[in-house]
Amino acid sequence: MLTTISKQFRWEMGHRLPFHEGLCRNMHGHSYEAHVILTGHPDDHGMVMDYYDMKWLIQDKIDELDHCFLCDASDNVVLDFLQSHSMKTVVVDMPTTAENIARLLLEHVCAKLPAPNRITSVRVRVYETEKTYAEVEQSL
Ligand SMILES: [Zn+2]
Numbered sequence: 475m476l477t478t479i480s481k482q483f484r485w486e487m488g489h490r491l492p493f494h495e496g497l498c499r500n501m502h503g504h505s506y507e508a509h510v511i512l513t514g515h516p517d518d519h520g521m522v523m524d525y526y527d528m529k530w531l532i533q534d535k536i537d538e539l540d541h542c543f544l545c546d547a548s549d550n551v552v553l554d555f556l557q558s559h560s561m562k563t564v565v566v567d568m569p570t571t572a573e574n575i576a577r578l579l580l581e582h583v584c585a586k587l588p589a590p591n592r593i594t595s596v597r598v599r600v601y602e603t604e605k606t607y608a609e610v611e612q613s614l
Pocket of ligand 1: 489498502503504602
């Protein structure tokens with residue numbers, strides 16, 4: 475029977491959306507939360523994947539992002555400032571929307587999934603606030 479399991483992760487991170495015409499163009503931060511959601515066929519022990527292994531799939535990326543400023547590579551004003559003051563910075567080639575952060579995490583998880591595995595789909599849901607999230611899915 476197809477079964478879905480999920481594990482939550484939290485980190486603090488700064489960002490801004492230079493293209494945005496409202497408040498989001500300003501430098502600000504969020505207490506982010508990600509849910510890694512795996513669907514698959516349980517093994518003989520009734521497990522889709524050990525929760526410890528789920529943590530291994532993504533914790534290194536969470537640690538990289540925690541207390542960094544996630545900076546769009548095209549945002550030269552902020553990037554110059556961060557790099558000239560030795561701030562923890564992660565540079566990405568995309569706007570730092572919740573949608574794109576979810577995709578970044580999904581690609582990381584899918585690249586680290588051991589083969590073979592029992593997983594048929596991977597979803598990552600990223601909460602920017604308690605009320606808003608973006609979710610992406612990859613079928614395997
Ligand atoms: Zn924001």
